[in-house]
Amino acid sequence: MQNQTIFFKNDIKIENTATIVGPKEHEGPIGRYFDKFVKDDLLGQKSYEKAETKLHVSTIKYLLNKSGYKDGDIDLCLMGDLMDEISGCNFTMRELDIPFMGVYNACATFAESLIIGANLLDSGNFKRIICSTSSHFSTAERQYRFPLELGNQRTPLAQWTCTGVGATLLNRENGKVKIDCATIGRVIDYGVTDANDMGAAMAPSARETLLSHFEATSREPDYYDLILTGDLGEAGHRLLILLMEEKGVRLKDNYSDCGILIFNRMGQDVGQGGSGAGCSSSVFNSFVYKKLVCGELNRVLLVPTGALVSKTSNLQGESIPGIAHAVSFERI
Amino acid sequence: MQNQTIFFKNDIKIENTATIVGPKEHEGPIGRYFDKFVKDDLLGQKSYEKAETKLHVSTIKYLLNKSGYKDGDIDLCLMGDLMDEISGCNFTMRELDIPFMGVYNACATFAESLIIGANLLDSGNFKRIICSTSSHFSTAERQYRFPLELGNQRTPLAQWTCTGVGATLLNRENGKVKIDCATIGRVIDYGVTDANDMGAAMAPSARETLLSHFEATSREPDYYDLILTGDLGEAGHRLLILLMEEKGVRLKDNYSDCGILIFNRMGQDVGQGGSGAGCSSSVFNSFVYKKLVCGELNRVLLVPTGALVSKTSNLQGESIPGIAHAVSFERI
Numbered sequence: 001m002q003n004q005t006i007f008f009k010n011d012i013k014i015e016n017t018a019t020i021v022g023p024k025e026h027e028g029p030i031g032r033y034f035d036k037f038v039k040d041d042l043l044g045q046k047s048y049e050k051a052e053t054k055l056h057v058s059t060i061k062y063l064l065n066k067s068g069y070k071d072g073d074i075d076l077c078l079m080g081d082l083m084d085e086i087s088g089c090n091f092t093m094r095e096l097d098i099p100f101m102g103v104y105n106a107c108a109t110f111a112e113s114l115i116i117g118a119n120l121l122d123s124g125n126f127k128r129i130i131c132s133t134s135s136h137f138s139t140a141e142r143q144y145r146f147p148l149e150l151g152n153q154r155t156p157l158a159q160w161t162c163t164g165v166g167a168t169l170l171n172r173e174n175g176k177v178k179i180d181c182a183t184i185g186r187v188i189d190y191g192v193t194d195a196n197d198m199g200a201a202m203a204p205s206a207r208e209t210l211l212s213h214f215e216a217t218s219r220e221p222d223y224y225d226l227i228l229t230g231d232l233g234e235a236g237h238r239l240l241i242l243l244m245e246e247k248g249v250r251l252k253d254n255y256s257d258c259g260i261l262i263f264n265r266m267g268q269d270v271g272q273g274g275s276g277a278g279c280s281s282s283v284f285n286s287f288v289y290k291k292l293v294c295g296e297l298n299r300v301l302l303v304p305t306g307a308l309v310s311k312t313s314n315l316q317g318e319s320i321p322g323i324a325h326a327v328s329f330e331r332i
Numbered sequence: 333m334q335n336q337t338i339f340f341k342n343d344i345k346i347e348n349t350a351t352i353v354g355p356k357e358h359e360g361p362i363g364r365y366f367d368k369f370v371k372d373d374l375l376g377q378k379s380y381e382k383a384e385t386k387l388h389v390s391t392i393k394y395l396l397n398k399s400g401y402k403d404g405d406i407d408l409c410l411m412g413d414l415m416d417e418i419s420g421c422n423f424t425m426r427e428l429d430i431p432f433m434g435v436y437n438a439c440a441t442f443a444e445s446l447i448i449g450a451n452l453l454d455s456g457n458f459k460r461i462i463c464s465t466s467s468h469f470s471t472a473e474r475q476y477r478f479p480l481e482l483g484n485q486r487t488p489l490a491q492w493t494c495t496g497v498g499a500t501l502l503n504r505e506n507g508k509v510k511i512d513c514a515t516i517g518r519v520i521d522y523g524v525t526d527a528n529d530m531g532a533a534m535a536p537s538a539r540e541t542l543l544s545h546f547e548a549t550s551r552e553p554d555y556y557d558l559i560l561t562g563d564l565g566e567a568g569h570r571l572l573i574l575l576m577e578e579k580g581v582r583l584k585d586n587y588s589d590c591g592i593l594i595f596n597r598m599g600q601d602v603g604q605g606g607s608g609a610g611c612s613s614s615v616f617n618s619f620v621y622k623k624l625v626c627g628e629l630n631r632v633l634l635v636p637t638g639a640l641v642s643k644t645s646n647l648q649g650e651s652i653p654g655i656a657h658a659v660s661f662e663r664i
Contacts, residue, residue: 001404001429002404002405002406002407002408002430002431002459003407004431006457006458007457008457009455009456009457047648049644049645049648050648072333072334073334074334075334075335076516080436082417083642083644084416084417084642084643084644085414085416085436085438085640085641085642085645086436087640087641087642087644087645087650090519090640090645090653090655091640091645091650091653093518093519093653094519094520094521094653096518096519097333097518098334098518099334099336099516099517099518100437100516100517100518100519100655101435101437101444101447101448101516101657102435102436102437102444103433103434103435103436104412104417104418104434104435104436105432105433105434106417112433112434115433116433116448116452119451119452119455119457119458120448120451120452120455122455122456122457123341123451123452123454123455123456124341124454124455125338125339125340125341125451125454126338126451127334143644184408184431184432184433185431185432186425186428186429186430186431186432187422187425187426187428187432188426189426308417308419308422308423309417309419310415310416310417310419311416312381312415312416312419312475313381313417313419313422313423316379316381316382318419318423321422321423321425321426323422323432325433
C-alpha cells in the first residue's frame with residue numbers, strides 16, 4: 001500500500017491564527033479563547049449566506065491586520081466551507097487580492113487545507129499561505145436539513161453546526177508551533193444513511209486514519225498531549241473509542257473532540273455537540289493553538305472528520321462516506 | 333504583490349492519461365482522441381448522479397489498468413466535479429483504496445488539481461498523484477438550471493455541459509510531457525449576473541491570469557504552440573481576445589478554447605460550445621496530450637476557467653465571480 005503519512009522536510013510553522021465565532025460559540029466552554037465574536041449571527045446582512053461570507057472576510061482581514069501583512073504578502077488562500085460550490089469562500093475571495101484554491105472534504109476540509117498548505121511550503125515554491133474554513137448554523141440547516149422557519153425537532157444523535165471561522169497563517173520562518181507530519185485519509189463507507197447521525201458515518205474513517213498514522217509514525221496515542229477528532233460529537237467520540245479498542249488501541253483521557261469542546265452539551269441544547277467545517281478550525285486556531293504557544297500542550301494530533309453527504313445524495317438514498325485527515329503539531 | 337507563478341524545481345511529468353466521454357462528445361470534432369466513450373449517458377444507472385460517478389470510477393480504473401498500477405501504487409487522488417459537495421468524487425473514491433483530497437474551483441478545478449499535484453510532487457513527499465475532474469450534462473442542468481423534463485429553451489449565450497472525465501497521472505520519473513510552470517489565479521468579479529452567460533463571467537479572470545503569467549515568465553503568446561482556455565465558449569473566446577487587446581496583448585491563431593474544440597457548434601446545437609469541469613480535463617488528456625506526445629505540439633498553455641456560481645447565490649441575485657489558473661506544458 002501507499003504511504004499515507006508525510007514527514008515534512010522543513011519546519012512548517014504557524015505564524016499566526018485568527019478566529020471569529022457566533023454568539024452561541026462564544027457562550028460555550030472555550031468562548032474566551034476566540035479572538036472575536038459577533039452578537040448577531042446575521043451580521044446585519046440580508047441572508048445567512050452573506051453573513052457567513054462576511055464572517056470569513058472579517059477573519060482573514062483580521063489575521064492579516066494582526067500579522068502586519070497586506071493582501072499582496074500572501075501567496076495563496078486554501079479555503080473551504082459547507083455551502084454548495086463552497087460559495088462562501090468564492091465570495092470571500094472576491095474581496096481579497098490573493099490567489100485562491102478551493103478545497104472540500106466536508107468537515108475535514110480544515111485538515112485538508114493545512115496538509116496541502118504545508119506541502120506547498122515544503123516544496124519551497126511559496127512563502128506564506130492562509131488555510132481557513134467557515135461554517136454557519138443557519139446556512140447549513142437550510143441546505144442540508146430543513147428551513148429554520150419550520151422549527152423542526154432535532155433527533156437525539158444530531159449535532160449543531162458551529163457558526164465560526166478559523167484561519168491559520170503558515171510559513172517557514174516564524175512561529176512557535178510547527179506541523180511535523182500529517183496523514184491523508186481515504187474514503188470509508190460503513191453504510192450509515194441517517195444524515196442526523198454524522199458521528200457514526202465519520203468514526204470509521206477516523207479509525208482508519210489514526211491506525212495508519214500510528215503505524216507510519218511508530219507512535220502510540222500517549223505520544224500526544226492531546227488527540228482531537230473533529231467533529232464526531234459525544235456519541236461519535238464514544239464510538240471511535242470502541243472501534244479503536246476493537247483493533248487493540250486504547251484512546252485515553254488525552255483524547256477529545258472539537259465538537260465536544262466547543263459547546264456545553266448539558267446547557268446549550270446542541271445534541272451530540274458541535275459540527276461544521278468551521279468547528280475544528282475555530283477550536284484549533286483559538287484554544288489549541290494558544291495552549292501550544294504557552295506550553296500547556298506540546299504535541300497535538302488534530303484529526304478533522306468529514307461526512308461526505310449532499311442533500312441530493314441523501315434524498316437518493318445513498319449512504320454517507322466519511323473521511324478524516326490527521327495533522328501533527330509540535331511546540332518548537 | 334505576491335508572485336502568482338511557480339516554476340517547478342523538478343520535472344513534473346505526465347506518466348499517463350485517460351478519458352471517457354459521453355455520446356455527444358464522441359460525435360464531436362475531436363471524438364476519436366478520447367480513450368473511450370459510452371453510448372448511453374445514463375450508463376444503466378438509476379440516476380445521472382450515479383452515472384457520473386460510474387464514469388469517474390471507470391476512468392480512474394482504466395488509467396490504473398493501462399499504466400500497470402494498482403490502487404496501492406497511487407499516493408493521492410486530487411479530484412473535483414460540479415455536483416454540490418463534489419459528491420460524484422466522494423462516491424468515486426469510496427470505490428478506490430487511495431487517499432483523497434477534494435478540490436473545487438468550478439470549471440477551473442482541473443487546473444487547480446494539476447497545480448496542487450505538481451507542487452506536492454515537487455516537494456518530494458509524493459511519488460504518484462492522479463488529478464481528475466468530471467462533469468455530466470444532466471447532473472449540471474438539473475442542479476444549476478432546470479429539470480430536463482421541462483424542455484426549456486436555451487438562451488443564445490448558454491453553453492453545453494460536457495459529459496466526460498479526464499484523468500492525469502503525474503510523477504517525477506516517467507513521461508514525455510512535463511509541467512514546467514503554473515500561474516494561480518485570483519477571484520475576479522465584473523458583475524455579470526446572467527448564469528447563462530458564463531463566458532462573460534469568466535473572461536476577465538482569464539485575462540488577469542494570462543497577463544500575470546506572461547509578465548512573470550517574460551513570455552509572449554507566441555511562445556506557445558497552443559493557448560487553450562476552457563471553457564469560455566465562442567462568445568467568451570471572442571471577448572477574451574478583445575479584453576487582451578485592451579491591454580495591448582494580441583492573441584492570435586494559436587489561441588483556442590476547450591469548449592470550442594469539443595463540439596461542432598454548427599451541427600450539435602450546443603450554444604456557445606462546451607463547458608463543465610470535465611471539459612478541459614477530457615480535451616487536455618486526449619487531444620492535447622496526444623499531440624504533445626507525438627510532437628505536433630511542443631508547448632501548450634492550458635487555462636481552465638471557472639464560474640463561481642451556485643443555485644442559491646444566483647437566486648439571491650449575487651453576481652458571478654470567475655477564476656482561472658494557467659498550466660504550462662512542455663514536450664521533453
